[in-house]
Amino acid sequence: MAKVMLEKAKTLEPLNPNKSTGVFGGESSGILNWNDIAYPHWYKMYKRLVGNYWQADEVNMQSDIKQFPTLTEEEQDAYLKIIGLLSTLDAPQTRTALLISLYATDPSVQSIMAVIAQQEAVHNESYSYVLSSVVSLDEQNKSFQLGRTDSVLLKRNENLTKQYNAFVEEPTIENILKTLVYTALLEGMFFYSGFAFFYNLARHNKMVGTSTMISYINRDELEHGRFISELFRATLAENPEYNNGTFIQWVYDHFKQSVELEIEWSNYVLGNVEGIDLDEMAGYIKYRANKMLRMMGLHDVYPDYTENPMKWIRAYVDNFDGTKTDFFEQKSRQYTKTSDLNGFDDL
Template structure:
């Protein structure tokens, strides 16, 4: 396998329009009106239009409510924030690494935009925790990703694939890292998201849930962008479009679904209002959606429809009507100029 080289900043002898996503030629001059894949401009525009920052979300009521949650809810809250931080931190890095090796400047720009948003996601978890609990519990939550055995087993394959791309940046490893990026963006977060949405529909921790909705909305668009780039890169490199690679993808999806189900039953077992069988169906439904985005067939034909209907009120769907968060009666989005709205306490 040929190892990709880090792309130079400028190559004036090369054309402005990239000749390939990986291993091609491009000057480094980005003209959005002269792209190899014109719709990549729309991908970036959509992602950019979602801009938000964590400290715009009012956490006043969450500060008051956290201590009133049940012990099971508090434990799940901290564990799930730990999971999300564990996954979103590396997402900033992997987007930047893909940017380092892509020879298409429009892809580089998209990855830079995604990296910036993932960085804000990671910041938002620290913001939430600093709002609702003490420093010791904040630190413990962020230690979850390297100390909790269930979480470590769950994340072991994504760690392997990402680190293999970092150590050996080949086209094959770039494709594999994008498969896992779509899994992360479109599947790995969703039992955690469901937990926060379940709190919100019971009028609990609405500020946190609102922020999670914005993160969820971002992740859906990131997954769409990465899957489009993956399909374009695979079409450019048909030698990798093999039955063996397709089977590898299916096997990773099946494994990831299994691990997400194990995780959901571990972290949500004592949470009132969440049916774990329904959650399992939702995970399989999400898996089918992400496979379709990659251009592959569904592996769970009995879950082509969303079995967790109530969650639609909280989630932006790429192929469904988008929720206007300002119109949701069960949540409020309030910009505040002071950190966490403490002046309102």
Template sequence: MQLQKIFNTEAPNKSTRIIEGESSGILNWDDIRMPHMYKLYKVLLLNYWIADEIPMSKDAQQFPLLDSEEQRTFKINIGLLAVLDSMQTMFVGDVKRYFTDSSLEAVSAIIAQQEVVHNQSYSYVLSSLVSRQEQNEIFEYWKHDPVLLERNTFIADIYQEFRDNPCPQTFFKAMVADLILEGIFFYSTFAFFYNLARDQKMLGTSQMISYIQRDENQHCYFFAEVFKQLRADFPELNTQENADYVYATIDRAVQLETNWAYYTLSNVRGIDLSELSSYIKYMANMRLRLMGLDKAYVGVDTNPMPWIRPFSDEALNATKTDFFEGKSRNYGKVSEDNGFDDL
């Protein structure tokens, strides 16, 4: 695949294709191929946040009072999130280099910055709760746990294939992997933190998780739109083999996420694993719908875990506390007005 030229006087400002296309390299938001990307760009800017603004003093007091299983699961899942967002930071950087569309390259730059913030937030949480030595041990955990390693290498191998051999076909597969990582692989972990929150435990951490989920939902929207435009730009990718690949890969991801849920959450009070299994399939169907494809699973058309919504949506996001000034500060949030409330 060709890289976007920095400056091309022979090409139009509006790109001819999102990859392998022609573009001058000049970004004019009023002359872009996918005009709704400007709307997403503005939403992403409004969602700016930094982890240090979220006070962790109460979480630090509560953490030693969690039972041993909650503490263990908390640490394992923070470690998992750090691995996923580390991979994602590198992947977005890889994709950004090959966009021959300046608007998509610009949105990718903001998404990559948000992934870095997510990663910093996990270090921030752990540094508030455990010693430096234990924090380092948690960040090493993913290298040795076989269930976690299988789950992570499943995505890493697809990303690596694109890095090693960038072409429209590996780009197609990488878009599917992205929707899995950001749209399916976080969700049993999110459920764990929200389960603590509904018992009024670790609310600072759960608030941070809600911001991360909001970001990831919008990243899913972006990459799903890229996926759909890729299929339009490269109709030769619309084969039965590729359709089968999408559904088989997402089904394998659902299995891996469900296995992880049972592996880490079986002894956590308040989590119904049968409901959580259905919730993972529900999220997979949502991602397929976002990609413009038919659902894969029947019987999960509504959220099987509706108790999650107040923690993961605007109710928890409505205000943020200014860490330095000690007062509420409103941020721009997703709403019906900007059209991203269904993500």
């Protein structure tokens, strides 16, 4: 199949219809009427995203400032490494979301990706905020250098880096689809061993401010993963020549590779942390991979991991009813009753 480079979408084309004729490579005027879009349910996704607005400095870190020196050496090391991991992933995600929007010819996609890009910028700011609360500037800088210097982290991010850069160099439909695959992996699986570490601290009443921040990020990422999965399905449906055995096998292969790399990373960074079962963590990673594949319209690759093996983690993510936990009552979150109606099943 010959490579066809996509052009960046024009800002305004008044002779084209307002309702886009295609997500990528289609025609639209550039005028967004949310009541007349190609995928009407995306308006609800947009509303959920903007309803999640929060700022990093809303979170009270006073107790964390006092507690960080009391953590074990292993916990402190994992804390700094995982913040380094998360910043490595969220920083380029802002730019990737904006790049995807530049080639989207559906103005609703442009608007949704703009919100996602803004939220990813807030996430990255939050990592700077929590580190500045608990360690010196030198330690902060070391943590943010890990994405460039830690061999295990570099190996874990290598495939994602290659694909994101391939999209920059060759903006084709194939590279957009592959970038959406890695974005879905990032939003729906890559973060989760790191999230689990902070939730594990919180269930032992440690670093509750940090876990609150992570829960807000986690909530955003769940919504991002939903939309990216929808965008992948729509793009694949509009370009059926890629809906073939070769491409779908590429997706499954890269999911499996990513799972193995994530398990290797989690063993490396969580191996000496008390309270986390590494076999359970590996099962959770496989469960998350299955869940993202189903959201993308594909089938499970780990049939033995269709249920969440780390159910305790559900109590540490805010629900999707638009409310936020009071920052002075964080400890009560671990006793909150959960149900399938409040979004926790997405974990």
